[in-house]
Amino acid sequence: MKIFHNKTELKKSIQALKKNQKSIGFVPTMGALHQGHASLIEQGLANDAIVVVSIFVNPTQFDNQEDLVKYPRTLDSDVALLKTISKDRILVYAPTVEDVYGKDVVSMTFKFDGLEHEMEGRFREGHFDGVGTILKRLFEIISPDRAYFGEKDYQQLMIVKKLVEKQNIPVEIIGCKIHRAKDGLAMSSRNVRLKPEYRTAAPFIYKTLKAAKEKFGTKSANKVTEWVESQFADQELLELEYFIIADAQTLKTVKRKHNKKIYRAFIAVYADDIRLIDNIALN
Numbered sequence: 001m002k003i004f005h006n007k008t009e010l011k012k013s014i015q016a017l018k019k020n021q022k023s024i025g026f027v028p029t030m031g032a033l034h035q036g037h038a039s040l041i042e043q044g045l046a047n048d049a050i051v052v053v054s055i056f057v058n059p060t061q062f063d064n065q066e067d068l069v070k071y072p073r074t075l076d077s078d079v080a081l082l083k084t085i086s087k088d089r090i091l092v093y094a095p096t097v098e099d100v101y102g103k104d105v106v107s108m109t110f111k112f113d114g115l116e117h118e119m120e121g122r123f124r125e126g127h128f129d130g131v132g133t134i135l136k137r138l139f140e141i142i143s144p145d146r147a148y149f150g151e152k153d154y155q156q157l158m159i160v161k162k163l164v165e166k167q168n169i170p171v172e173i174i175g176c177k178i179h180r181a182k183d184g185l186a187m188s189s190r191n192v193r194l195k196p197e198y199r200t201a202a203p204f205i206y207k208t209l210k211a212a213k214e215k216f217g218t219k220s221a222n223k224v225t226e227w228v229e230s231q232f233a234d235q236e237l238l239e240l241e242y243f244i245i246a247d248a249q250t251l252k253t254v255k256r257k258h259n260k261k262i263y264r265a266f267i268a269v270y271a272d273d274i275r276l277i278d279n280i281a282l283n
Contacts, residue, residue, distance in 0.1 A: 061130030
């Protein structure tokens with residue numbers, strides 16, 4: 001398995017593959033890989049000859065510097081996991097901050113037609129400017145035919161689609177279903193930091209989402225939201241940051257349901273100091 005720490009060498013390798021008519025898939029990650037990432041990579045390998053996996057903890061998308069410092073960095077075990085998927089069809093790009101950004105580690109400013117102001121954008125100032133900045137740079141370095149993103153970060157998925165549309169980046173963005181543990185908890189690199197008692201409590205998040213989906217069939221969005229908030233009020237180990245029912249396209253919070261629109265429920269919860277997000281399609 002080839003591991004690149006330098007974008008110039010990676011570009012050379014990708015250009016040689018493209019000359020041989022090899023299609024390139026791309027899965028951007030911040031490392032601490034798990035089976036959720038593996039499912040994205042496997043979908044990429046089903047469509048493309050080669051999949052590039054970036055492993056890079058991007059400093060510009062962290063509004064909380066303590067979270068950046070604590071974010072797990074596990075390159076050796078990440079590579080070991082990738083080798084179990086494919087030893088010859090995966091390229092790893094594990095750059096330094098300087099290789100990606102040079103000496104100017106700052107975000108560009110983007111407008112995503114209002115998507116950036118909803119949910120995560122309300123609670124994590126500058127987050128989506130950081131996401132847009134790193135993905136634009138990675139798309140320019142890798143020039144993939146397709147890129148694969150999990151629906152766990154559904155808002156990010158919608159913003160990436162808007163990014164490539166507005167920046168005229170020639171890449172197809174493919175959303176992939178949420179990969180869950182057997183108890184329902186959405187796979188996340190942050191899960192490894194959960195203390196045992198919080199890991200035991202965390203599946204309550206998805207259990208509540210499923211119940212909210214059922215209630216949404218007969219109750220208003222406001223009533224469902226009030227019910228979810230009441231459920232978390234009784235949880236000692238889980239602190240609800242937000243629960244929002246939103247239009248799946250605009251991400252605007254729903255005030256009144258319409259039969260012809262598609263809705264999703266979004267949630268962010270703190271388990272100790274670990275922030276967990278999830279979402280579910282409602283109709």
